Amino acid sequence: MWTRLLDALASLALLVAVFVPLERAFPARKTQPIARRELTLDGAFFFGQYLLWNLVALTLLVFADGTLRHHGPSSFQAWVASTPWWAQGLAAVLLGDMLVYWFHRACHSWEPLWRIHSVHHSSESLDFVAAHREHPIDGICTQLAANLPAFMMGVSLQSLAGFIAFRGMWAIFVHSNVRLPLGPLRWIFGAPELHHWHHAKNFRGHNYANIAPWIDLLFGTHHCPEGEETYALGLEEKLPEGYFAKLAHPFKPAIAWIFRAPAAQRQLAGSASLHEPPPHFAPSAAGATQVPANVPVAVLQVDPPLQTL
Ligand SMILES: [Zn+2]
Ligand SMILES: [Zn+2]
Numbered sequence: 001m002w003t004r005l006l007d008a009l010a011s012l013a014l015l016v017a018v019f020v021p022l023e024r025a026f027p028a029r030k031t032q033p034i035a036r037r038e039l040t041l042d043g044a045f046f047f048g049q050y051l052l053w054n055l056v057a058l059t060l061l062v063f064a065d066g067t068l069r070h071h072g073p074s075s076f077q078a079w080v081a082s083t084p085w086w087a088q089g090l091a092a093v094l095l096g097d098m099l100v101y102w103f104h105r106a107c108h109s110w111e112p113l114w115r116i117h118s119v120h121h122s123s124e125s126l127d128f129v130a131a132h133r134e135h136p137i138d139g140i141c142t143q144l145a146a147n148l149p150a151f152m153m154g155v156s157l158q159s160l161a162g163f164i165a166f167r168g169m170w171a172i173f174v175h176s177n178v179r180l181p182l183g184p185l186r187w188i189f190g191a192p193e194l195h196h197w198h199h200a201k202n203f204r205g206h207n208y209a210n211i212a213p214w215i216d217l218l219f220g221t222h223h224c225p226e227g228e229e230t231y232a233l234g235l236e237e238k239l240p241e242g243y244f245a246k247l248a249h250p251f252k253p254a255i256a257w258i259f260r261a262p263a264a265q266r267q268l269a270g271s272a273s274l275h276e277p278p279p280h281f282a283p284s285a286a287g288a289t290q291v292p293a294n295v296p297v298a299v300l301q302v303d304p305p306l307q308t309l
Pocket of ligand 1: 104108117121198
């Protein structure tokens with residue numbers, strides 16, 4: 001545990017040493033301070049990742065790697081092994097990027113995944129610390145999607161470790177409050193101004209491939225107008241405040257339904273009749289049914305899950 005804490009502090013020191021000077025010298029949003037609102041919340045996500053969730057993700061990746069290596073399509077893997085190492089690596093990375101792109105699009109189109117992914121979008125400022133605001137399920141699924149093609153092909157994690165580490169840093173860079181002329185790197189690995197547009201409050205549906213912008217070009221989701229960044233970031237909806245509340249946010253409909261359903265059934269079973277309104281529901285002068293304040297909420301809310309919050 002202490003070793004992990006020291007690793008986390010060393011990583012934080014490295015990120016501060018690299019990104020604070022960059023954000024001060026080349027800010028994308030000049031008025032955004034380094035010590036901004038919700039910095040401590042994003043710090044909690046950073047330490048959550050380094051102290052716990054990265055370990056869970058790595059354990060699952062090693063398990064998936066071992067399982068697919070030993071039980072995957074062996075003749076296909078033998079053919080892949082006969083090709084040059086650079087072709088193996090390139091194919092694994094391109095296919096991984098493609099899978100991440102479609103997983104990310106699914107996160108924006110399917111409500112249960114959006115509830116998880118919306119945690120990442122809830123930050124109203126972007127910088128190298130906000131890059132770590134991510135629900136652990138979101139992060140783990142993204143890591144699995146990125147590496148699944150490599151595992152299927154029998155390409156080991158170790159052979160891609162350096163490249164994976166570089167892209168991890170680049171993923172933090174595209175969230176940073178930095179604007180730099182990147183030249184061709186912008187088209188190969190993406191740029192902060194591209195990913196910042198993905199976090200725009202009132203303009204969604206673009207730049208899903210965080211660090212592989214060619215995929216957005218391919219599928220018509222690339223968007224990057226020139227000019228200053230003045231648009232609002234974050235969400236229209238309000239997510240609960242705090243680290244643990246945000247971790248619980250995706251499960252709130254299910255939790256509410258689990259606790260609400262038995263209570264509602266008890267209330268309904270206790271009623272004199274399910275077909276006649278109970279006596280305290282008195283019609284108003286306008287004809288509308290008025291609900292007294294003392295009626296239990298559970299009687300009124302017996303909706304199915306995922307539609308109630
Ligand atoms: Zn997104
Ligand atoms: Zn992002």
